[in-house]
Amino acid sequence: MTGSTTPRRALLVANPGSRRGSAALRPVESVFAERGIDLIPIDTAERETLTDRLCDQTHGADLIVAVGGDGTANSVAAATFRTGLPLGLIPAGTANDLARTLGLPLDPAEAARVIAAGQLKAIDLGEVNGAFFFNVASLGLSVKLADKLSSTSKKRWGRLGYLWALLRALAEARPFHAAITGEDGHTILVKTLQIAVGNGRHYGGGMVVEQGADINDGQLDLYSLEFKAVWKLLAIAASFPTGHHGLSPEVRTLRGRRFEIATRRAKPINMDGELLGATPAIFTVHPAAIRMIVP
Template sequence: MPTRTFHVIFNANAGTALATGITETALAEMFASNGLTATIDADADRPMQERIEEALAGPADTIVAAGGDGTITALCGPILGTGKSLAILPLGTVNALAKDLRIPLDTPAAVAALAEGVEQQIDVGEVNGRFFLHKVVIGTIPGLAAGREYIRTMPGVSPKLGFMRYVFRRLQRTRRIAIAIDADDKGKPRVERVQAVAVASNSYDEGFGRILARERLDGGTLTLYVLKRLTFVDFFRLASGMLLGRWHQDQALDVQSVGAVTITSHKGLLKVMFDGEVETLTTPLHFTIHPKALTVLALPPLPDTQAPADEAMRA
């Protein structure tokens, strides 16, 4: 079997990279110490698109996203159909896809894991020509996420307490939005007044501590989560239900598996949380799924009797 080669696109501004002070030199030493051949691109002054094009044109068979979920999503579309695979060094704040793939969150361990990584084909979601790997959310949640990003790099406890006050104020003032949902283009779209809607690639699991975790990444479906309301009572009930592993049947939530869905609003633009990044998209939003379209490096499957080691981290 030929030796795998890596081209690493390093985002030094990602959450964990900033917190731990990981440098280009440190990354290069980690790869070398594990006997891995890698080119490290840490040039943040160049446009991301230019850096990605250089990686795809190079000889490496595996492109490594060394950053957060935003960096990973930026690489997804360009890699599709190239024959190259995607690997992840989780250096972000949430690292959702890395957790689903059981990639260690400790950077030296994640680099070492690349040596034993196995290729896995996973689904890719698409909305209005943009690819996503986890979920797209509209409604209340993107506003909360924007507040999280504002305090992310601020030191100390005070900004975190300020963020909690911000969350409670937003919950007090939040308003439902009117949207039309046309799932699988069947019949007349249903009109809903909702607090938030999430469209996820595959579905989130239930189970103790498995908060927004996915065991299956290649089921070939989208899952529609419609949050009809979000009072303080709903917030705490839903949060505790997620922690305890019983939330799909929550009275404030509708869950539906679909092959495609279109979401229409009277607003021409909607703020969304796009794989963890807050963006603005033009409506209507047309969602589809591309089954097993992306090749990623993941750890070998665990024996059926062995539980994932990072369940506590998920909670």
């Protein structure tokens, strides 16, 4: 579903702690002022109450604008789902995977002009136990990575910070047992380093969930890294940016609209780079649930 709208009043959610967040605001404010779009800043100090505060401010608003990375976009997912307001994204993070999936320009002023033009596209939204995600929700290695990757290292080192954190996470990676149940009710028992469930296409700074993954195909793409030795994961590292890792015999891939994942002990879940929730977990997709402003 596509369409267009001419925005006049935007609720602004900006992450000043993102790698380019503060610097990105100035050109955005300038472009919006030229186009006659009023910005209403929303305090982001407490993520737990952000959705309610956004929903309380929607009277007369045309859209929500998020300035930051994938975590910032994730923080407004519930509000866009509940209110039906379109979402405009100014990429200002380290990875910017949602922006990459949607083909958004990384220059803040250019991204602001895209929002001002108001071209709409409906995209899918993933959900895990009541929490939403755009890109990927995962457990295992990615949680170790998030634990090693501090906000300071992301802001200072960018993708080099990701690489260093990944090497440290791999050194500590241990396989775990899980039960994966698909929408047909069939359960698979696995021993894995990581299970990832993708709604979008890109994640982790440019890696691809699956070569055919699309953020508006109404499907989730799951992969499970079932390597007996961690070093074998390094041997196929070059296939992740293209989504061809699923061709390895030690990578299980599944596609569907619903998955249940259970583990012996509760394991935390990484959603768009944020640790939200834990297993047991139910993963579902909401087709065409969010209207995004795109080029």
